[in-house]
Amino acid sequence: MAHPAVVPVLTIDGPSGSGKGTISRLVAEKLGWRLLDSGALYRAIGYAAGAEGIDLSDVDAVTRCAQTIRIRFVASHDGGETHVIVNGHDATDELRTETAGAAASAIAVIPSVRQALVDLQLSFRKAPGLVADGRDMGTVIFPDAAHKVFLTASASERAKRRYKQLKDKGLSVTLAGLLREIEARDERDASRAVAPLKPAEGAVLVDTTGMPIDEVVAKVFAVVRP
Numbered sequence: 001m002a003h004p005a006v007v008p009v010l011t012i013d014g015p016s017g018s019g020k021g022t023i024s025r026l027v028a029e030k031l032g033w034r035l036l037d038s039g040a041l042y043r044a045i046g047y048a049a050g051a052e053g054i055d056l057s058d059v060d061a062v063t064r065c066a067q068t069i070r071i072r073f074v075a076s077h078d079g080g081e082t083h084v085i086v087n088g089h090d091a092t093d094e095l096r097t098e099t100a101g102a103a104a105s106a107i108a109v110i111p112s113v114r115q116a117l118v119d120l121q122l123s124f125r126k127a128p129g130l131v132a133d134g135r136d137m138g139t140v141i142f143p144d145a146a147h148k149v150f151l152t153a154s155a156s157e158r159a160k161r162r163y164k165q166l167k168d169k170g171l172s173v174t175l176a177g178l179l180r181e182i183e184a185r186d187e188r189d190a191s192r193a194v195a196p197l198k199p200a201e202g203a204v205l206v207d208t209t210g211m212p213i214d215e216v217v218a219k220v221f222a223v224v225r226p
């Protein structure tokens with residue numbers, strides 16, 4: 001088996017709503033590589049802590065939760081969405097909510113929580129390659145990645161995408177409220193002391209505002225296979 005360090009990695013970092021999740025999945029499929037959805041790990045910790053009644057500002061308790069959490073990604077047989085099993089419970093639906101996103105962003109500022117996730121994230125690096133989706137994939141977790149992309153889109157475009165997704169699911173949300181949440185989350189993710197959201201050195205910047213998905217996929221794919 002190839003040594004983990006020589007397994008190629010494509011890191012895709014960027015703010016929420018930049019299209020990272022969709023693009024990472026499609027590019028990983030096209031390359032035949034594995035996928036790491038690191039945001040799901042932070043969401044899972046926020047969710048598990050909440051389920052145990054832990055106050056998210058209780059650093060020691062949240063850290064213990066991060067150190068002991070069991071997270072499994074289970075691909076569905078019909079090629080549909082991947083299920084996320086957290087401490088034995090299928091939490092796929094709960095993890096996608098705005099509440100889970102906000103909880104993830106809140107606990108992601110805790111250095112010991114981020115540290116607890118390092119080995120788990122590195123373990124996804126397996127042949128033939130890995131697409132790693134997150135905020136600090138190219139800067140902190142896989143700084144030696146051969147290929148790095150930073151995806152962005154304007155805050156209003158990201159709010160509109162999120163609005164459509166949530167409306168399609170029948171949830172009641174307002175565009176103005178989502179825009180406020182997105183801007184607050186961007187600010188928190190970019191200004192935190194540990195692993196703030198910023199483009200990795202050498203990352204290819206792709207602004208997806210107004211760009212159709214297939215065009216973004218082609219652009220990102222070309223970073224790996226020019």
Ligand code: DC
Pocket residue numbers: 016038039040042043101104105108133134135136137185189
């Ligand atoms: O990508 P996402 O929306 O699922 O991420 C949820 C939150 O988790 C995000 O607001 C910040 C945090 N996060 C992080 O700090 N580092 C990562 N690599 C991925 C996500």
